[in-house]
Amino acid sequence: MKKWHVITVAMASLGVIAAGCGQSQANSQPKTPATTSAAPQSSTTRVFRIGTKPYQGKKNLEKFEAEAKAHPHSYQAQIAAGTAANVNNQPSTAIAYWEKAIKLDPHKGNPYEYIGNIYLEVYNNPKEALVWYKKAITYGPSYDYGWYRVVQLEVQFGNMQAAKKYAAEAAKVLPANDKVLQALETFVTPKS
Numbered sequence: 122m123k124k125w126h127v128i129t130v131a132m133a134s135l136g137v138i139a140a141g142c143g144q145s146q147a148n149s150q151p152k153t154p155a156t157t158s159a160a161p162q163s164s165t166t167r168v169f170r171i172g173t174k175p176y177q178g179k180k181n182l183e184k185f186e187a188e189a190k191a192h193p194h195s196y197q198a199q200i201a202a203g204t205a206a207n208v209n210n211q212p213s214t215a216i217a218y219w220e221k222a223i224k225l226d227p228h229k230g231n232p233y234e235y236i237g238n239i240y241l242e243v244y245n246n247p248k249e250a251l252v253w254y255k256k257a258i259t260y261g262p263s264y265d266y267g268w269y270r271v272v273q274l275e276v277q278f279g280n281m282q283a284a285k286k287y288a289a290e291a292a293k294v295l296p297a298n299d300k301v302l303q304a305l306e307t308f309v310t311p312k313s
Contacts (some may be wrong), residue, residue, distance in 0.1 A: 176205040189218060196225045203235065212243045230261025234270055247274055258287075262294045265301035276308045285309045 175181065182205045189202035191197070203218030216239060219232040237253030240246045252276045257267030268291035275284035288305045295302040 171280070173204070173208045176208040178209070181205055182209045182211075184313070189221075193221075196222050196229075199225065200202060200232065203232075205240065207235070212239045217241065228260050230257035230264025230267040233257035233260060234264065234267045237270060241274075247277065250274065251278075258291075265299050267294050268295065269301045269305060272305050272308050281309070 130158055136232075176185065185202040185205035189198045191269040199218045199222035203222065206212075206218060207215035216236055219235050222229075222232045233253050233256040237250040237257065239252035240253060243289040251271065254267055254270040254274065258271055261267060268287060271287045272284045272291070275281075275287060288309045291302055291305055
């Protein structure tokens with residue numbers, strides 16, 4: 122198991138992954154990956170997301186895609202269709218829906234993070250994932266999972282100075298009681 126997957130699983134055990142990859146939220150911010158020539162990894166390397174069951178299966182995918190087509194100006198419909206595509210192992214389709222959501226509301230961080238997750242987990246491209254995670258915090262600075270992912274990958278790449286910088290920036294914009302903000306401290310606090 123790759124190190125960043127272990128970190129993601131650890132986050133889930135802290136209860137901070139409840140939003141999951143592509144799951145719609147009140148402040149929904151989907152992720153949308155750009156085209157890539159890398160072949161997707163097998164679905165066995167994907168991280169399980171809480172709350173994706175309603176999106177699973179061909180019928181659910183068709184339902185959410187029909188909803189997105191019927192409501193092309195609905196941010197939520199595009200997010201949901203992207204989530205359904207992602208859950209049903211159609212990452213490039215998921216990205217396309219999440220990119221539509223970004224065009225509808227570019228100031229929500231979750232679509233960028235969702236796209237980053239696909240680059241990280243499906244295409245095994247953490248450098249491109251980091252680009253999308255940084256977009257999540259640029260366009261949706263109150264989106265805590267974006268901050269977590271940026272710090273997570275900076276640590277993964279061995280860039281502790283950058284990780285500390287982003288954790289400090291997150292502390293300026295996120296509420297002090299935010300669980301994700303608290304989890305960031307574990308990345309940048311020296312181990313004794």
